[in-house]
Amino acid sequence: MTAPYYEALPTDLRPSHYDLLVSDISMSKETFHGRVAIDFIVDVPTDEVYLNYRDLNITKEGVTVGDGSVGVVSLEKFPAKEYFVIKLLAKIDGRVTVVLEYDGQIQNNMAGFYKSAYVEGGEEKFMLSTQFEATDARRAFPCMDEPDRKATFGVTVEVRDDWVVLGNMPVASEAINARESANYNSASSNSTNSTDSQKLSSKNSGVKRVTFQATPIMSTYLLAWACGDFQYIESFTSDVYTDNKPLPVRIYTTPGYLQDAELASQIAPKIVDYFSKIFEIKYPLPKLDLIAVHSFSHNAMENWGLITYRSTALLFSEEKSDPVYKQKVAYVVAHELAHQWFGNLVTMKWWDELWLNEGFATWVGYAAVDFLYPEWDIFKEFVSQSLQTALNLDSLRNSHPIEVPVVDALDIDQVFDTISYLKGASTILMISNYLGTELFLKGVALYLKRNKFGNATSHDLWGAIGEVANLPIDHVMNSWIKKVGFPLVSVKLEDDQVVISQQRFLSSGDVAPEENNTKWWIPLRVDGALAVDALDDREVVVKGKLGSQYFKLNKDSAGVYRVNYSPEILEHNVLPYIGKMSAKDKIGLVSDLAATSIAGNTSTSTFLTLVMTMINNNHLGDDYPLWLSLNKELGHIFRVFGGDFTKLQNVVYETKALQFVDSIKQGHVEDDFLTIKLRSLVLGRSVGLNIPQVDSYALELFEKWTASHAIDPSLRYFVFSSIAASRDFSRSQFDAILKEVTHPTSLDSREIALQALGKVQSKEFYTELLSYIIRPDIIPTMDSHYLSVPMSYNHVSRDALWEFFTANYDEIYRLMSTNMVVLDRFVKTALCNYQSMEKYHEIETFFSNKDVHGFERAYRQALDKVRINAEWGSRDGDVVREFLAQL
Numbered sequence: 001m002t003a004p005y006y007e008a009l010p011t012d013l014r015p016s017h018y019d020l021l022v023s024d025i026s027m028s029k030e031t032f033h034g035r036v037a038i039d040f041i042v043d044v045p046t047d048e049v050y051l052n053y054r055d056l057n058i059t060k061e062g063v064t065v066g067d068g069s070v071g072v073v074s075l076e077k078f079p080a081k082e083y084f085v086i087k088l089l090a091k092i093d094g095r096v097t098v099v100l101e102y103d104g105q106i107q108n109n110m111a112g113f114y115k116s117a118y119v120e121g122g123e124e125k126f127m128l129s130t131q132f133e134a135t136d137a138r139r140a141f142p143c144m145d146e147p148d149r150k151a152t153f154g155v156t157v158e159v160r161d162d163w164v165v166l167g168n169m170p171v172a173s174e175a176i177n178a179r180e181s182a183n184y185n186s187a188s189s190n191s192t193n194s195t196d197s198q199k200l201s202s203k204n205s206g207v208k209r210v211t212f213q214a215t216p217i218m219s220t221y222l223l224a225w226a227c228g229d230f231q232y233i234e235s236f237t238s239d240v241y242t243d244n245k246p247l248p249v250r251i252y253t254t255p256g257y258l259q260d261a262e263l264a265s266q267i268a269p270k271i272v273d274y275f276s277k278i279f280e281i282k283y284p285l286p287k288l289d290l291i292a293v294h295s296f297s298h299n300a301m302e303n304w305g306l307i308t309y310r311s312t313a314l315l316f317s318e319e320k321s322d323p324v325y326k327q328k329v330a331y332v333v334a335h336e337l338a339h340q341w342f343g344n345l346v347t348m349k350w351w352d353e354l355w356l357n358e359g360f361a362t363w364v365g366y367a368a369v370d371f372l373y374p375e376w377d378i379f380k381e382f383v384s385q386s387l388q389t390a391l392n393l394d395s396l397r398n399s400h401p402i403e404v405p406v407v408d409a410l411d412i413d414q415v416f417d418t419i420s421y422l423k424g425a426s427t428i429l430m431i432s433n434y435l436g437t438e439l440f441l442k443g444v445a446l447y448l449k450r451n452k453f454g455n456a457t458s459h460d461l462w463g464a465i466g467e468v469a470n471l472p473i474d475h476v477m478n479s480w481i482k483k484v485g486f487p488l489v490s491v492k493l494e495d496d497q498v499v500i501s502q503q504r505f506l507s508s509g510d511v512a513p514e515e516n517n518t519k520w521w522i523p524l525r526v527d528g529a530l531a532v533d534a535l536d537d538r539e540v541v542v543k544g545k546l547g548s549q550y551f552k553l554n555k556d557s558a559g560v561y562r563v564n565y566s567p568e569i570l571e572h573n574v575l576p577y578i579g580k581m582s583a584k585d586k587i588g589l590v591s592d593l594a595a596t597s598i599a600g601n602t603s604t605s606t607f608l609t610l611v612m613t614m615i616n617n618n619h620l621g622d623d624y625p626l627w628l629s630l631n632k633e634l635g636h637i638f639r640v641f642g643g644d645f646t647k648l649q650n651v652v653y654e655t656k657a658l659q660f661v662d663s664i665k666q667g668h669v670e671d672d673f674l675t676i677k678l679r680s681l682v683l684g685r686s687v688g689l690n691i692p693q694v695d696s697y698a699l700e701l702f703e704k705w706t707a708s709h710a711i712d713p714s715l716r717y718f719v720f721s722s723i724a725a726s727r728d729f730s731r732s733q734f735d736a737i738l739k740e741v742t743h744p745t746s747l748d749s750r751e752i753a754l755q756a757l758g759k760v761q762s763k764e765f766y767t768e769l770l771s772y773i774i775r776p777d778i779i780p781t782m783d784s785h786y787l788s789v790p791m792s793y794n795h796v797s798r799d800a801l802w803e804f805f806t807a808n809y810d811e812i813y814r815l816m817s818t819n820m821v822v823l824d825r826f827v828k829t830a831l832c833n834y835q836s837m838e839k840y841h842e843i844e845t846f847f848s849n850k851d852v853h854g855f856e857r858a859y860r861q862a863l864d865k866v867r868i869n870a871e872w873g874s875r876d877g878d879v880v881r882e883f884l885a886q887l
Helices: 258-278 322-339 355-372 378-394 409-414 418-435 437-451 458-469 475-480 569-580 582-599 604-616 622-665 673-685 690-709 711-725 731-742 749-757 762-774 783-795 798-807 809-830 837-847 858-886
Strands: 014-026 029-052 056-065 072-078 083-105 112-120 123-131 152-160 164-167 171-178 206-212 225-228 231-240 246-253 289-295 306-310 346-348 452-456 488-496 498-502 539-542 562-565
Touching: 029 452, 029 622, 056 072, 072 622, 083 246, 112 164, 112 858, 123 289, 123 306, 152 164, 152 225, 164 206, 164 539, 164 731, 206 246, 225 306, 231 258, 246 258, 258 322, 258 355, 306 322, 306 475, 322 673, 346 355, 355 378, 355 458, 378 418, 378 582, 378 622, 409 809, 409 858, 418 437, 418 458, 418 475, 437 452, 437 458, 458 475, 488 569, 562 569, 562 582, 569 582, 569 604, 604 622, 604 858, 622 673, 622 690, 622 858, 673 711, 690 711, 690 731, 711 731, 711 749, 731 749, 749 783, 762 783, 762 798, 783 798, 783 809, 798 809, 798 837, 809 858, 837 858
Parallel strands: 014 152, 246 289, 289 306, 346 452, 488 562
Antiparallel strands: 014 029, 029 083, 056 083, 072 083, 112 123, 123 225, 152 206, 164 225, 171 206, 231 246, 488 498, 498 539
């Protein structure tokens, strides 16, 4: 057998079943004891057993092999590589059980087996839960922590008897043993100095032992359990599942949040039924639990049968939550439920094909939201946000292929990014549109049936779809999955014929010959004059005259590429027909012209002319995704070109903002979801544009809020950010908004308040806010990016952010690197918004002597963006100023 290129454990033996006991949990000491019995199938006789571990205390004396007749020579640890080797006196063969006793740490970093703090009735309390993806199961028990080392799992957890314990599967047995135990400190103890008075409620309080039914065969990263003071609401599917009964779906929370679980409880069963139908395989487990976890690094984790969520990704209050969170909850719930098939039932063989999990779950998550809420037209927003975000990242030199080599554990975390999720989803949308969604899903169902409870590859997926479609899908998709980047499709006239060509697109505009070797198969989807199906060569000449007819490539922006029209075609065949384009086509045109302006393929003045044409002719209408796309591109231009750009922003936003303010004042109650989102977008963007009526209305609403906390949730960000951005921002106003960070009055108010505070103009306040980035008691580390990103956008505070980052790097690294995903996110989102070569060199010099392993790709991508911003600003600065002077 050929050895894999990545660091993997030997394949002499493989696990078939784990029996795990977690006991002696001490909240005060943050420790637990574990015992795991691993049943192995020995494929090649061996005298060594390799297992992964991290933060576990394991000794040779704690290991028993078989019935004890096989002696243990030594236990050699390799902590840097997170594995150890048990060396035996004799070779083992056939089947053998290895039992290990060990001690572990309860983590505080949202990884492994960890605790989350929350406040209830003024008292700090804790809950416990797990987060094992990608390689943190090894922090809770010794295991073969690789996705293709699937096994079944039996889990037993001992906790205080007044707690609820949840697992992947239903409870098999539960027993309470009354005893005195100093180890089971109260969930309310909040320091390592907790005294014995903080034990269970009475001297003879009980310890509960909960054993769960064995799981299906699955990967270690999907194992999960959670313990705490939980409540639930329950709903059921319409279809029948295990035992020919409806599937029970429970939403768990800590006390006080059940009323906010109604939305998830309503939609989750419908999504299970929907996926069971389109995948042609019913959800296979006998129960499904979704639980809100107070500390969470991402949005959610798809543990089979016990899905864990950040609170704002699962819970929603009709009275208090910003409506945008309704869409977030619907999508994240759908995304994680999709994983129950794509990822859990069928799993990638190795992390280099993570996109098989995430790209597909992203696309089909949108499909589920579209099924539940067709009036949202969610795929328009996918084109506006997800596709464009993927293209923007993939246009960097330091991007990576969808299927990317992953060597070790720290490399794995870096591929949980826009490429795996959004470019992966975008390529799936492209091929499903080309084939037809129904036919595409038939191929997906075949893939799942063939590989259920096993591991698979991209080749397996494309093969199944190709078999159903009777097309060489594996061949045509190869370049999209295995090659970095995407094409720029250029269109020009030569001798009255249309010439269409492709080359790799880079935002820096400087593609080298060696970077331009890929030939993509490109579905052109022509709208209007002429007909051509696809481009699979460098160039194709299309016969026929365009004249002044409408002609547009990439109809509905379904393809993962950008289009660059010659000035002649743009002037005569594209721009005159904006009014007849679909919203998705307008989004594609706006995004493509902005991107080619940045790269220097066209002038920024061309993009600005398009903006003015759309504004003057009302081509935007009230289409939220189109406004969202334009807003994103204008925001980028403003960050690069600064104050010169304010006048155009007033032209774009002022009239619409005033209309919305007048409508609210007249008592019009808006109930259309997309219009509410558009209103929030426009009013939020009007902040800082010095529109007196808008600013005074924000102040009026803020004063009402401070008096009664009554405010339309959809207006909260607009109001908070307007006040924070004001030159008259006072200490009392600052403290009132900051209190929403430290003592949030709604599920989403901390996130919203942090984003609003990022608008501050006062040095006193932004200096204070920056200090809180390394104060988890003020800003939880998991939420630090909600402040750092807007502060990096803010022309007043962005340099101070960089100075703070460099001066406090050691502390930032200490706080965030224990969960490298958090540091990676901070670097990639906060350091990319500078726009000078001076800053580029400062960043590069600062990191030149730093260990960036674990976030090196994010760091290099941030540098790419800074250089691109600097070159764009230098190249088109005069052009932009001249254009704006004529407004």
